[in-house]
Amino acid sequence: MSANETMSFEQALERLEAIVNQLENGDVPLEQAIELYQEGMSLSSLCSGKLKQVESKIEMLIETEQGLATKPFASSSLEKGE
């Protein structure tokens, strides 16, 4: 498995941990060790990238005639408090 954008954060982190363990055990040929390291680094940057995403959405689930839909939730009202 190689690092790619479709991986979830958990999958990537889990894989990264597995790679670290494998490298720490030292039980792999050198070529594979280097491949693992490269994969680990790209997994690490994938994880970091996912953490840095800031575009968040706050939406509200509503029922329409066509069924369920979402619309932006006016969070501005939240800031005012009650």
Place this chain on the structure above:
Amino acid sequence: MAMQPHIYTIKDINKYIRMKMDSDAVLSDVWLRGEISNFTHHSSGHMYFTLKDKDSRIKCVMFSSHNARLKFVPREGTKVIARGTVSVFERDGAYQFYANMMQPDGLGSLYLAYEQLKAKLEEEGLFAASRKRTLPLFPVTVGVVTSPTGAAVRDIITTIKRRMPSAHILLAPVQVQGELAAPSIVKAITAMNEHCGCDVLIVGRGGGSLEELWAFNEEAVVRAIASSAIPVISAVGHETDFTLSDFAADVRAATPTAAAELAVPHIQELSGIVFRQQEKLTHALRRYIDGRAERLRRVQHNPIFAQPKRYFLQQAERVDYLQLALRNSLQAKLQQNQRKLSQVESKLARLHPEQRIKLLDNRLQHLQQKLNEQMLSGLKHKKMQTGALIKQLDALSPLKVMARGYSLTYTGDGQLLKKVDQAEIGDTVEVKVSDGSLVCKVEEIKDQA
């Protein structure tokens, strides 16, 4: 003379009033209905509060010995029916109600329903620990089922945004109290599951009275939570009491804020985790390479590479030594075998047939000799016997008789002539005497008869 008024101490008058009140039949057993306010549960265990209705209020005490038996947790705003006595706290000169029994007003049936439903769902295994799922570490979308207005939704959204700015929040607005609350919550949970995309659900509301929280004890809501495909965090703002929704949820949070904290990780913490993993990765590779380099170095420094000649000389010496040892050991083995062989040979010699033959031969000779001796002695004996017999025989011999003058006469054909009729006149007969014979002619036959 004016009457000197009797001046009481305050303590005395308070005591007096207390005596009056304590002896009053009504005040010694009073039932009151009211709402709790200014509630304090003192560290001593006693409860202090005020009971009020729309017109008035009275200070109340419930000592720990009595409140330990309460079937519910009294709190601010709870409507109760209480039974007790009214008396005076002498130090303050204040009368108060000393409650010894208390139950939620109008909630008796709700409590019963709660306990019954809880027992039923528990038996069904709806609350089993084995059903609890772990929450995702890094949810992309958090579903929130609560009222769109109020502190709860605000707390949840601000907490999520603070901890994990990238998280999407999908709010399913519901009523959280009143008749329509339960169906609207059930519908929202179902919609969230159908809409998909949520990694975790927060279902809850802010704090309130038991009645206000009641929707979260309704069977339909509890079952909707239990059967949700998305892991559920319950957040019914209530620190001490558990709603049945809390039991059915995968995780129970005491407050909406706590629920949001459980739902999403703190991004900095995660960054830390990722960073640490990256560091570990680099260290691991470095250690890996160091380890390999060390192994290579060790191999390179092996004497066989450093001083190959010495190594080979050593080996040659070893070969010599081994050859010698081999020879020695062969020789020793040979000697040992020879010793063994000669032992066997001497043993064999002792058993050789020649010996036995000699032995038998000896015995044979001995027997032969014995036989000879026996034979000889037997022969001698026989000889002696024979001698004696010969002498005997000799004595009987006709020759001896003839020597005494007897003779024997034979006919011409050699017959011994015993009767006269054997001869006729003119026959020639031979007369044998001791020293010879006479041939005579018969001239006359004389018959005796």
